[in-house]
Amino acid sequence: xxxxxxxGIRAVAAxxxxxxxxxxxxxxxxxxxxxxxxxxxxxxVETVGYIPHxxxxxxxxxxxxxxxxxxxxIDNTMFARGIASxxxxxxxxxxxxxxxxxxxxxxxxxxxARNLVSRGVDxxxxxGDCHHDGLRKMLADYSVxxxxxxxxxxxxxxxxxxxxxxxxxxxxxxxxIELGHRRIGIVSALQRNNDRASAxxxxxxxxxxxxxxxxxxxxxxxxxxTLDDAREAARYLLGLKDRxxxxxxxxxxxxxxxxxxxxxxxxxxxxxxxxxxxxxxxWSRHLRPxxxxxxxxxxxTWQRAGEYLVRHLAGEQTIMHHEVDxxxxxxxxxxxxxxxxx
Amino acid sequence: xxxxxxxGIRAVAAxxxxxxxxxxxxxxxxxxxxxxxxxxxxxxVETVGYIPHxxxxxxxxxxxxxxxxxxxxIDNTMFARGIASxxxxxxxxxxxxxxxxxxxxxxxxxxxARNLVSRGVDxxxxxGDCHHDGLRKMLADYSVxxxxxxxxxxxxxxxxxxxxxxxxxxxxxxxxIELGHRRIGIVSALQRNNDRASAxxxxxxxxxxxxxxxxxxxxxxxxxxTLDDAREAARYLLGLKDRxxxxxxxxxxxxxxxxxxxxxxxxxxxxxxxxxxxxxxxWSRHLRPxxxxxxxxxxxTWQRAGEYLVRHLAGEQTIMHHEVDxxxxxxxxxxxxxxxxx
DNA sequence: GCCTAGTATGTAACCGTTTTCAAGAAATTC
DNA sequence: GAATTTCTTGAAAACGGTTACATACTAGGC
Numbered sequence: 001x002x003x004x005x006x007x008g009i010r011a012v013a014a015x016x017x018x019x020x021x022x023x024x025x026x027x028x029x030x031x032x033x034x035x036x037x038x039x040x041x042x043x044x045v046e047t048v049g050y051i052p053h054x055x056x057x058x059x060x061x062x063x064x065x066x067x068x069x070x071x072x073x074i075d076n077t078m079f080a081r082g083i084a085s086x087x088x089x090x091x092x093x094x095x096x097x098x099x100x101x102x103x104x105x106x107x108x109x110x111x112x113a114r115n116l117v118s119r120g121v122d123x124x125x126x127x128g129d130c131h132h133d134g135l136r137k138m139l140a141d142y143s144v145x146x147x148x149x150x151x152x153x154x155x156x157x158x159x160x161x162x163x164x165x166x167x168x169x170x171x172x173x174x175x176x177i178e179l180g181h182r183r184i185g186i187v188s189a190l191q192r193n194n195d196r197a198s199a200x201x202x203x204x205x206x207x208x209x210x211x212x213x214x215x216x217x218x219x220x221x222x223x224x225x226t227l228d229d230a231r232e233a234a235r236y237l238l239g240l241k242d243r244x245x246x247x248x249x250x251x252x253x254x255x256x257x258x259x260x261x262x263x264x265x266x267x268x269x270x271x272x273x274x275x276x277x278x279x280x281x282x283w284s285r286h287l288r289p290x291x292x293x294x295x296x297x298x299x300x301t302w303q304r305a306g307e308y309l310v311r312h313l314a315g316e317q318t319i320m321h322h323e324v325d326x327x328x329x330x331x332x333x334x335x336x337x338x339x340x341x342x
Numbered sequence: 343x344x345x346x347x348x349x350g351i352r353a354v355a356a357x358x359x360x361x362x363x364x365x366x367x368x369x370x371x372x373x374x375x376x377x378x379x380x381x382x383x384x385x386x387v388e389t390v391g392y393i394p395h396x397x398x399x400x401x402x403x404x405x406x407x408x409x410x411x412x413x414x415x416i417d418n419t420m421f422a423r424g425i426a427s428x429x430x431x432x433x434x435x436x437x438x439x440x441x442x443x444x445x446x447x448x449x450x451x452x453x454x455a456r457n458l459v460s461r462g463v464d465x466x467x468x469x470g471d472c473h474h475d476g477l478r479k480m481l482a483d484y485s486v487x488x489x490x491x492x493x494x495x496x497x498x499x500x501x502x503x504x505x506x507x508x509x510x511x512x513x514x515x516x517x518x519i520e521l522g523h524r525r526i527g528i529v530s531a532l533q534r535n536n537d538r539a540s541a542x543x544x545x546x547x548x549x550x551x552x553x554x555x556x557x558x559x560x561x562x563x564x565x566x567x568t569l570d571d572a573r574e575a576a577r578y579l580l581g582l583k584d585r586x587x588x589x590x591x592x593x594x595x596x597x598x599x600x601x602x603x604x605x606x607x608x609x610x611x612x613x614x615x616x617x618x619x620x621x622x623x624x625w626s627r628h629l630r631p632x633x634x635x636x637x638x639x640x641x642x643t644w645q646r647a648g649e650y651l652v653r654h655l656a657g658e659q660t661i662m663h664h665e666v667d668x669x670x671x672x673x674x675x676x677x678x679x680x681x682x683x684x
Numbered sequence: 685g686c687c688t689a690g691t692a693t694g695t696a697a698c699c700g701t702t703t704t705c706a707a708g709a710a711a712t713t714c
Numbered sequence: 715g716a717a718t719t720t721c722t723t724g725a726a727a728a729c730g731g732t733t734a735c736a737t738a739c740t741a742g743g744c
Contacts, residue, residue: 007700008699008700008701009700009701009702010700018723018724019723019724019725020700020701020702020724020725021702021703021723021724021725021726022722022723022724024701024702024703025702025703025722025723028702032721032722033722033723034721034722034723037722037723049483051456051459051460051484052460052700052701053401053460053462053699053700053701054397054460054461054462054701055396055397055398055400055401055406055461055462055699055700055701056397056401056699056700056701056702056729057700057701057702058397058701058729059395059397059398059401059699059700059701059702059728059729059730059731060700060701060702060703060728060729061701061702061703061729062702062729064397066461073426074416074422074425074426074429075422075423075426077419077422080416080417080419080422081417083416084415084416084417084443087416087441087442087443088443091442091443091454096440096442096457096461097440097441097442098438098439098440099429099439099441100429100433100438100439101426101429101430101433112433114393115438117393118393118394118395118396119396119397119408119438120395120396120397141391142393226624227624227625227628231628256628260628260630263630264630282568282569283569283625286569286573286598286602288602288605288606349730350729350730350731351730351731351732352730352731360693360694361693361694361695362694362695362730362731362732363693363694363695363696363732363733364692364693364694365731366731366732366733367692367693367732367733370732374692375692375693376691376692376693379692379693394730394731395729395730395731396731397729397730397731398699398729398730398731398732399730399731399732400699400731401698401699401700401701401729401730401731401732402698402699402730402731402732402733403699403731403732403733404699404732
């Protein structure tokens, strides 16, 4: 109530009868100020009802305690989960999250990244390894650290955390091969601008190649991330005169579609057709038959990405490439092809 | 390259040989500057590789072109969809979204709101009408506009956009009553701090009361938002000696659980048991039997919330209470109770 | 041709913090 | 007890923009 008690930190300073510098110190680094002063300032903050103005703080300190994340879409359970987990972790360490989406468009991703940098994020979490050429340069120019999440590429000079999708997919395909299948189809997600999808396809194909299995090209179908599209793909595959005895899928949603359509078309899973998914969503263990799939700890992965950046920003030394384990969960949707075909 | 070409807008100004004021004007209000100057500045921006510093801009202009949203959790398809839609819209009009979660905890929500205000958001999108007492006061103190989304309460003095959950639930219950059911159970979401869940329960009960139906208290079960919990609830209900012939559910996930468990326990849906959901998620039309449910245009709703705030912030006059239509989608999971019981 | 109104640009104060630097007080050393 | 170090605190300069105000110029109107 003295004079010049305009607002913000000066109001607090005036109320406590100290300088703004002391208030700032008391708030950001309590130990750097004497106990009585600290108490007096705390009281002043209380009576004034002071809420610090983050933009001003960012401007002065060049730190925002904010991370940005760009995902293709939130409308995908895996990303939603990852984001939820990341957000929760960041919140627990006093960080905030700026979330944007790219819709699998590399230009849009770059645009969003520029936006986030403009917004002053301290670091960026990116999905996968497949980005616009200019993206890394821009981030380097503005020295904004980033991490690629959901992939594991120790050969790259920038950090990442995730599972080795190629290896996991290889494991999934191996499972049906070991069951005795030789006639294996693939229903994958769209591979364009999606390293995860293509790594999985690569893993499937490697497993087959290693076992001398040749797959007719028409046995590989790519579909968007919806039940409807997956069902349509399944309808096509099952309608072929010469059809596979097993289908490995790029993700669980696709596998659900295949399962539903197989049932609808009168095929029995796993007797007539084995189906393998990837992701282990909730439904996988509830379905009838339950779905054999690859389990990936998505929440963990994204949290780790956050941890990496937070540590890195705190100046701590951390490992750049973190591999997250996957595991094959065998359930009811896979079996030997004995009954139906050779 | 002259002198004092430090960085930021001053670097651009130096490069173009103009004042910082002109650069600022050229960027924010192109018409207020002559064409040649505008061109020269554009070129300078290009060569310098200038990205404006949003925090500084916010500090000076007291506008952030950023909205905040607080949802209970992203790990719920409905919220994920809503957020996706809101984010997409905001992005299209040059706004950004700060996303945080409260976990259905009112104190946490207040805390997050404080955080967002501190961050300088221009407006806030809140889930529902059930908030901490101090929240509205705080937002008023800092004159941050907000809107409650997912509910319709024209009696309130603050804006909202959403469906009338009570009425929609009433409609759902009415459907099974009209089919002839008199023995109706409820499996709802947890009502604590969740106005949506309680409005739906209220709607169910009103429909029953209006038709003179008395429901034994043990026929109402509350469960968390997971398939497992819903199945457990169904197991309990179906295990009762005296059991309902129809179950109305607080949301689709719960309904899925009931459907799965009924099948598992040897009950036929809809012959032995009718099931109604709420939300109309993807799975509802794919399941066997497909689920009768209430369709709610979530994406629209959230986008509208964004539109309201953006308009409001632009000084336009807009309606405060916007009702979003719901509709009953009748599918295979409901039928008359003729066969099984009186 | 002079005055006025209008337009295009520049000058500099300000937004609300942090942080460097300096100064004074207290504690330590010899 | 003087000199040195260490601790606290305050004064004031950034941080990178926006914008009110001032100024120089242009064009009309008489």
